[in-house]
Amino acid sequence: MKFYFHFLVYFCEMKFLWIDGEKVEINDRDKTLVDTIRSAKKSITAPCYRTLRQFGTCNSCLVEINGEKKLACGNPPVCEEEIVLNRADLIEERKQKVKVFKKHKEMMEKYL
Numbered sequence: 001m002k003f004y005f006h007f008l009v010y011f012c013e014m015k016f017l018w019i020d021g022e023k024v025e026i027n028d029r030d031k032t033l034v035d036t037i038r039s040a041k042k043s044i045t046a047p048c049y050r051t052l053r054q055f056g057t058c059n060s061c062l063v064e065i066n067g068e069k070k071l072a073c074g075n076p077p078v079c080e081e082e083i084v085l086n087r088a089d090l091i092e093e094r095k096q097k098v099k100v101f102k103k104h105k106e107m108m109e110k111y112l
């Protein structure tokens with residue numbers, strides 16, 4: 001899987017993608033879209049990415065990739081794809097998923 005992720009990035013001529021219409025460079029160390037979004041100094045909710053994973057998947061890193069809603073932490077940055085990050089419905093959906101994840105985390109902490 002790791003090889004596949006890097007294959008998608010390394011074998012394209014231009015290492016960039018579009019986030020909300022803005023051209024963003026893909027760094028060689030970006031493994032997922034969360035990394036690319038953050039290295040572009042943009043904000044995305046991703047509480048279970050690298051931390052809090054023991055409480056399960058939060059589903060709150062939702063973005064639209066080429067017209068399809070997907071999780072940014074589960075997708076590699078792919079050259080020239082179009083990402084929608086800050087649209088009202090996506091922001092609202094991310095907020096709801098963070099609330100659900102917080103409740104789930106609180107419940108899980110009682111048993112850990």
Ligand code: FES
Nearest residue numbers: 046048059061073
């Ligand atoms: S960061 Fe939690 S599912 Fe993506």
